[in-house]
Amino acid sequence: MSELSETRWIVVANHKGGCGKTTTVVNLAAELARLGLSVLVVDLDPQANASMHIGKLHPSEVEVTCAELLASEVDRLPQALHEDTHIEGVSLIYGSLALGRAEDSLKEHTARPSEELKAKLAPLDGLYDIVLIDCPPSLKLLTSNALSLATHLIIPIESGSQYGLYGVTDLLRHVDKIKRINPKLEFMGALLIKHDERQTVCKLIETAANEQFGKLLPVKIPVSTKVNQAAMGQMSLHSIDKNARVAKEFRKLAEYVIESLGLTAIEGK
Template structure:
């Protein structure tokens, strides 16, 4: 059936997924979004994590103050999609659909309410295809329905790996197995690669993790994100790393990462006049 494929058209949908916590998913989403926007792409971030950290970083409101969040999109038959999208955010050029602390509860309800609980996000957000150049989805640290919905809606996914931890690859086999099952729903889903985060070339554990990630996942993104205190500074200030310190190594690496993805996927801004 045609509707079983990944979203097609001009929009690139990227899920940042790993069911291990603390591996840099939100930091990656926030700063990639900022760098894509600096490259003049239209960008939307969807926060599917019940912790809502991407919303707290990018958004100007607390998630509890927002009328329409990802919960409404997942559970309501006709969600007010225009009201869910917030363009007035802390990062210029980045729109946001807020997450919610109640997403975990919504995940449980979804199983009872929907005949295809892994496909709700794709179905509800299909009107956004051709509107944004790039949509980034911040996934929760689990392999349950929220992550399944993100992957089912995406054209691509990347796996952040905490390079500086010997447990960084814990459970990656479960994630790759889960993705393979999701490809029955979304056969066009493609791996961008594993992204090494908190990486230090001088540390043996990082060298070992790099080799292991290449063996287990098969594809490594050539850009590596170092450890930096700038990450917490940016989160506290509700700013991108570039806005905090554009000369910092970690800021330059996220800039290079965004450019790598644009080149790798051959992303071009949508020509809305031609589309009309």
């Protein structure tokens, strides 16, 4: 653990699918852990891709996932936490298809449906240096729950797609709305994914993203087949090929995040 006891809660969100949310969460978590931080991944996406990448169990085999945690009237957090994962130093709370039903249940049975996750995860504050939350491609209640407890937000943008910024106005409007109940939420920046400086579309997206968000992270994640290799092998990009450019960029991202949050890395790891 770092000297600071306060946990940083980083949400990775964008209501557009295929923009690299899960890739960012998994590989940023792996690099943060390699730098000596204690890290937890909370998979709030019904697709549970982060869980299938990191976890040693299939989500269908897990008794208490984020869905059961949200829906239960009793504390099931100890059963939801899994420290034994495929990535050393990274703990996991699994996602599952049942999150869709849990979202509906929150609307019907909870007084403050956007703040239930915050209440359920409150006991973890101070136990981890960083908690990374992977959100579904939606601006509905699950993403609102994540943003309501977050201290920081990263928005991945698919730089290599002409539709990478589709719906940005809606996304920013939703974030502003959540800030009314969570004024501490800080935007760390937009993260360009599948970026290729040689491609005109990437240059255009970079310029437009900087104009619309006002802040880009100083790291650009390139296109790489190693991303899919790592996911299929349930490994980090560093484990696949530590010298690959995409692995080095995630290392730089982790170093930037640590510096920005005032945390301390363990040198030489």
